[in-house]
Amino acid sequence: MVSNDDARARLLELADRRQISLSKLSLMLGKNPSYLQQFVRKGSPRKLEEEDRGMLARFFGVEEEELGRSKENSYGGDGRSGGEWVLVPRLSIGASAGPGAMANGELVFDTMRFSDRWLRSLGLQPGNLSTIAVRGDSMEPTLRHGDEILVDRTLRSLRDGIHVLRLDDTLLVKRVDTSRSGVLVLLSDNPAYPPLECKLKDVELVGRVVWKGGPI
Numbered sequence: 501m502v503s504n505d506d507a508r509a510r511l512l513e514l515a516d517r518r519q520i521s522l523s524k525l526s527l528m529l530g531k532n533p534s535y536l537q538q539f540v541r542k543g544s545p546r547k548l549e550e551e552d553r554g555m556l557a558r559f560f561g562v563e564e565e566e567l568g569r570s571k572e573n574s575y576g577g578d579g580r581s582g583g584e585w586v587l588v589p590r591l592s593i594g595a596s597a598g599p600g601a602m603a604n605g606e607l608v609f610d611t612m613r614f615s616d617r618w619l620r621s622l623g624l625q626p627g628n629l630s631t632i633a634v635r636g637d638s639m640e641p642t643l644r645h646g647d648e649i650l651v652d653r654t655l656r657s658l659r660d661g662i663h664v665l666r667l668d669d670t671l672l673v674k675r676v677d678t679s680r681s682g683v684l685v686l687l688s689d690n691p692a693y694p695p696l697e698c699k700l701k702d703v704e705l706v707g708r709v710v711w712k713g714g715p716i
Contacts, residue, residue, distance in 0.1 A: 504547055507568035508540045514560045518627065528589060528611065529555060558587040559611070561627035586619060586626040587611040588650065612648070624710060628654045632664070634673060634712075638688040643673065647714035651707035658684070658705055666704040673709065 515522060522540060523533035529552050538544050547568050548556070557564040590610040612631050619626055634647045642662070643649065651664050662675050665686070674696070677685035684703050686696040 504543070504568060507547070507566070508543075510566050511536070511556070512540060514556075514562065514627075518560065525556065525559075528559070555587055555611070558585065558626070559589060561586065561625060584616060585613050586616045586629075588614055588626065588629045588631055590648075591630050591632045614650075622710065624652055625654060628652060628707075630707075634714075638690045638693040639673060639675075640690045642689045643709075643712055644714060647712050649673065649709045650711035650713075652710045653707040656708075658700075662709040664706040664709065666706055667698060667702065671706070 511522075515525060522536040526533050526535040526537070529535065531552070539548065547553075553564050553567050557567055588611060590612055614626075614629075616626065619629070629650060629652060631648050631650050634643045634645060634649055637645055639662070649664075658676065658678055660676060660678055662673065664671065664673050665676070666672075667686075672686065674686040675689060677687055677695075679685075682700055684698055684700050686698065688695075
C-alpha cells in the first residue's frame with residue numbers, strides 16, 4: 501500500500517493529466533468543492549473514504565492501490581485485477597448539434613457506468629472518456645436532442661467521423677470531412693443545415709464520438 505503522501509501526489513498527477521480541478525472532482529464525489537483540496541493540501545481527511553477512492557480510481561482508470569488502498573482489495577483499473585465497471589464522468593455542458601453551445605462552464609456533475617471489458621474491446625482507455633448531452637437537431641436522425649454521447653478524448657490525428665469540436669469558443673458536434681488540404685468541412689446529418697467550412701487551424705478537436713444513448 502502506498503503512503504498517504506504518495507496517494508495525494510498521485511491524485512494531483514492524475515488530475516493534472518486529465519486537466520480537471522480538485523474542486524470538480526470533489527463535486528463528482530458529491531462532496532463540497534474543497535474536499536479533495538483539503539485532503540491534498542492539509543491532510544484532512546487523513547485518507548480517502550473507500551467509496552470516494554473507488555470512484556476516483558474508476559474515473560481515472562487506475563488501481564485503488566495508487567490512491568491508498570491495499571493491493572488485494574484494489575480496483576482493477578488496468579483490466580487485470582477484477583475491475584468490471586468504469587464510472588465515466590458526465591459533463592454539464594452540451595455539445596451543440598445546432599447553433600452552438602458556449603464552451604465555458606464545463607463541470608463534472610455525474611457519472612455513467614460502462615463495462616470496463618466492453619470499453620477496452622473497442623480500444624478505449626477509460627481515463628480518456630467523458631459523456632455529454634447533445635443539444636439541437638442538426639445531427640438528426642443520427643443524434644437527437646437529449647442524446648448522451650460518449651467522447652474519446654485520446655489525442656490522435658483528425659479523421660472523418662463524428663467529433664466534438666471547439667470553434668471560436670463554441671462547442672459543436674459534427675461530422676467532419678478532412679479531404680481538403682488546410683480546410684475542415686463540418687457536416688450536419690440534418691439536410692436543413694448547410695456545411696460549414698473553416699480553416700483547420702481555427703478548430704480544436706475535443707474528441708471523437710464513439711457511442712450514443714438516449715430515450716426512445
